[in-house]
Amino acid sequence: MFNKETEYALRSLVYIQYRNNRDNMPGIEEISTEIEAPQSFIAKILQRMVRLGFIGSVKGKGGGYYFDANNAELSLKELILATEGGNILNGCGFGLKHCNSENPCPLHEQYGPIRDTINKLVSEETIQSLARKENAAFRVKNIGT
Amino acid sequence: MFNKETEYALRSLVYIQYRNNRDNMPGIEEISTEIEAPQSFIAKILQRMVRLGFIGSVKGKGGGYYFDANNAELSLKELILATEGGNILNGCGFGLKHCNSENPCPLHEQYGPIRDTINKLVSEETIQSLARKENAAFRVKNIGT
DNA sequence: TTACAAAAGGACAAAAAGGTCTTCTTGTAA
DNA sequence: TTACAAGAAGACCTTTTTGTCCTTTTGTAA
Numbered sequence: 439m440f441n442k443e444t445e446y447a448l449r450s451l452v453y454i455q456y457r458n459n460r461d462n463m464p465g466i467e468e469i470s471t472e473i474e475a476p477q478s479f480i481a482k483i484l485q486r487m488v489r490l491g492f493i494g495s496v497k498g499k500g501g502g503y504y505f506d507a508n509n510a511e512l513s514l515k516e517l518i519l520a521t522e523g524g525n526i527l528n529g530c531g532f533g534l535k536h537c538n539s540e541n542p543c544p545l546h547e548q549y550g551p552i553r554d555t556i557n558k559l560v561s562e563e564t565i566q567s568l569a570r571k572e573n574a575a576f577r578v579k580n581i582g583t
Numbered sequence: 584m585f586n587k588e589t590e591y592a593l594r595s596l597v598y599i600q601y602r603n604n605r606d607n608m609p610g611i612e613e614i615s616t617e618i619e620a621p622q623s624f625i626a627k628i629l630q631r632m633v634r635l636g637f638i639g640s641v642k643g644k645g646g647g648y649y650f651d652a653n654n655a656e657l658s659l660k661e662l663i664l665a666t667e668g669g670n671i672l673n674g675c676g677f678g679l680k681h682c683n684s685e686n687p688c689p690l691h692e693q694y695g696p697i698r699d700t701i702n703k704l705v706s707e708e709t710i711q712s713l714a715r716k717e718n719a720a721f722r723v724k725n726i727g728t
Numbered sequence: 729t730t731a732c733a734a735a736a737g738g739a740c741a742a743a744a745a746g747g748t749c750t751t752c753t754t755g756t757a758a
Numbered sequence: 759t760t761a762c763a764a765g766a767a768g769a770c771c772t773t774t775t776t777g778t779c780c781t782t783t784t785g786t787a788a
Contacts, residue, residue, distance in 0.1 A: 465763090465764065465765080466764080481765075482766095482767090482768095485765075488765085495764090495765060495766090496764085496765085497765050497766085498763065498764060498765085499762070499763045501763075501764050502765090503765090
């Protein structure tokens with residue numbers, strides 16, 4: 439569905455928010471361990487998240503990452519647009535550059551509703567709404583084989 | 584949505600079937616021009632399609648590619664599984680290896696219906712059903728910028 | 729029956745995605 | 759007030775995807 443960067447960013451951010459909700463500020467080591475993703479890759483991705491202004495970071499002893507509770511919630515859409523662009527949200531299932539109701543590809547009619555549902559999902563859900571779900575931390579973990 | 588190989592395969596095959604329906608057997612040059620895709624890449628992809636038994640080919644003067652009308656229709660699902668595997672059809676939106684109703688990721692509930700709809704679409708639609716749509720050839724073209 | 733059009737095959741190359749490693753900088757806690 | 763934990767930064771590497779090019783084989787049409 440999403441590429442690795444989006445996937446790891448999503449899992450990291452939900453984990454950060456979940457821990458913030460419990461008055462913790464996790465660091466890279468904790469995050470990468472808990473979401474089961476490569477530590478240095480997560481470091482790089484979170485660095486980008488900080489530069490984008492999605493999260494804040496604290497350096498030095500006891501440091502880590504946090505969401506500023508004063509900022510608006512971060513929708514999945516904003517995150518996805520920043521990490522992999524709008525291809526999933528706008529692209530034609532057939533790969534045509536100009537596919538629309540006047541000039542539809544053979545999949546247009548059936549794919550439209552799917553794309554709409556995806557757009558609705560990523561517009562309505564936020565990192566915070568996902569982190570609020572009970573057991574969110576557990577569900578963030580990449581358990582299993 | 585799909586990767587390039589799937590996308591080009593899809594467009595090529597629909598085009599081939601569309602031309603077959605009109606008693607033509609297009610070659611690589613015609614196909615790649617009409618669907619606006621790199622000729623040598625299309626050649627390689629169609630070679631794979633032949634090896635998979637999805638289409639037949641005729642060498643020599645007047646040669647090209649064709650669907651055997653005696654074979655069953657080729658569902659999009661079969662094609663997708665062959666070109667890029669079942670990730671889109673089975674994968675978890677959150678990227679978890681084991682995401683299910685007992686151990687759901689935070690997106691599980693909302694993503695499930697989307698995945699189901701995609702599965703329904705690719706199971707029901709075939710290359711042939713797409714090629715039958717009026718104006719299919721035009722709609723296969725990648726017109727525009 | 730042969731010329732040649734067209735597919736088959738495979739080596740190679742470029743670009744993007746995914747990931748690692750090392751060094752530098754910062755700033756908090758002791 | 760300094761030690762050091764932890765993030766920042768960027769070079770570099772690997773794998774996968776996407777694509778190109780060239781040679782060989784095939785088989786139909788003339």
